[in-house]
Structures are given as C-alpha cells and as structure tokens.
Amino acid sequence: xxQLVESGGGLVQAGGSLTLSCAVSGGTFSRFAMGWFxxxxxxxxxxxxxxxxxxxxxxxxxxxEGRFIISRDNAKNTVYLxxxxxxxxxxxxxxxxxxxxxxxIVVVAPRGYxxxxxxxxxxxxx
Numbered sequence: 399x400x401q402l403v404e405s406g407g408g409l410v411q412a413g414g415s416l417t418l419s420c421a422v423s424g425g426t427f428s429r430f431a432m433g434w435f436x437x438x439x440x441x442x443x444x445x446x447x448x449x450x451x452x453x454x455x456x457x458x459x460x461x462x463e464g465r466f467i468i469s470r471d472n473a474k475n476t477v478y479l480x481x482x483x484x485x486x487x488x489x490x491x492x493x494x495x496x497x498x499x500x501x502x503i504v505v506v507a508p509r510g511y512x513x514x515x516x517x518x519x520x521x522x523x524x
Contacts, residue, residue: 400424400513402494407518410484414522418479420494420515428472431497431504433511434479436490436520443493443508447479451501461487486524491517 406418418434433448447458447468456468467480477494495511505511 400430400496400498402496402513402515404492404494404515404518407492407520409521409523412485412522412524414484415480415482416484416520417481418492418494418518418520420477420479422475422477422496425496425498427475427496429498429501431501432468432470432477433495433497433505434468434477435493435495435508436488437493437517438490441490445506445508446492448504448506449477450504455502455504457504457506481520484520484522486522489520489522491519493517 401423403421410416429451431450434446435443436446437443445459449456449468449470465483470477494515496513497505497511
C-alpha cells in the first residue's frame, strides 16, 4: 500500500512563497510519476504540476507556470512544490498523487493517479 503525506501548507500573504512536501511510503517511489493537484472550495480538483520518475518531463498548469516549481528527491521518497508569487486564486487544498503504473509520462487527469494524500491547506491573503 502506497501512502502519501503532504505538509507545508499554511497562511501566507499575497506575493509570498511556500514549499509543500509530499512524503511517500510503500512501493517504489523512484518508479512513480508524481503530481500535485488543488481544490478550491466548491470547485473541481485541478492539476497543478507533474513530474516523471526521473524528472526528465515536467508539466505545469498554465495558471502556475513560471511561479511554481515541482521537484523530487528519490533518495528521500519526497516530491516538492515550491510556490512563489502567490495570489489569492492559489488558495486551495493541495494534494499530491502518485501514478504507480506509469512513471515516464505526466498525467493531467486525476483519474490517472492511483494514490492520494490527505491534502494540505494553503490560504493566500490579499
């Protein structure tokens, strides 16, 4: 069983930065593609960023391109999301997810991921 635990959320002023972490246990993390998603109140869960097992392919949603950076440390079984220049529209619960069956592509759709963390809340005050 693969387990994911996010951390690093909190309250931040607009223009500030936060770095989220997602620690993964179970399975072989170094083979997984990983993704970050977010869900604002009353809205659907949306793709934010994804990274392949070896970080050769990285993809961002247009809304965060140039502001967010996804990375991973396979030695620590952890994926990160560095969020810069935060705006109020970034307020959401952020989830990390693992795609254990295919590590060499970035999947945008939530159904492409088979394990999810519990989420960490990010609130950006304006």
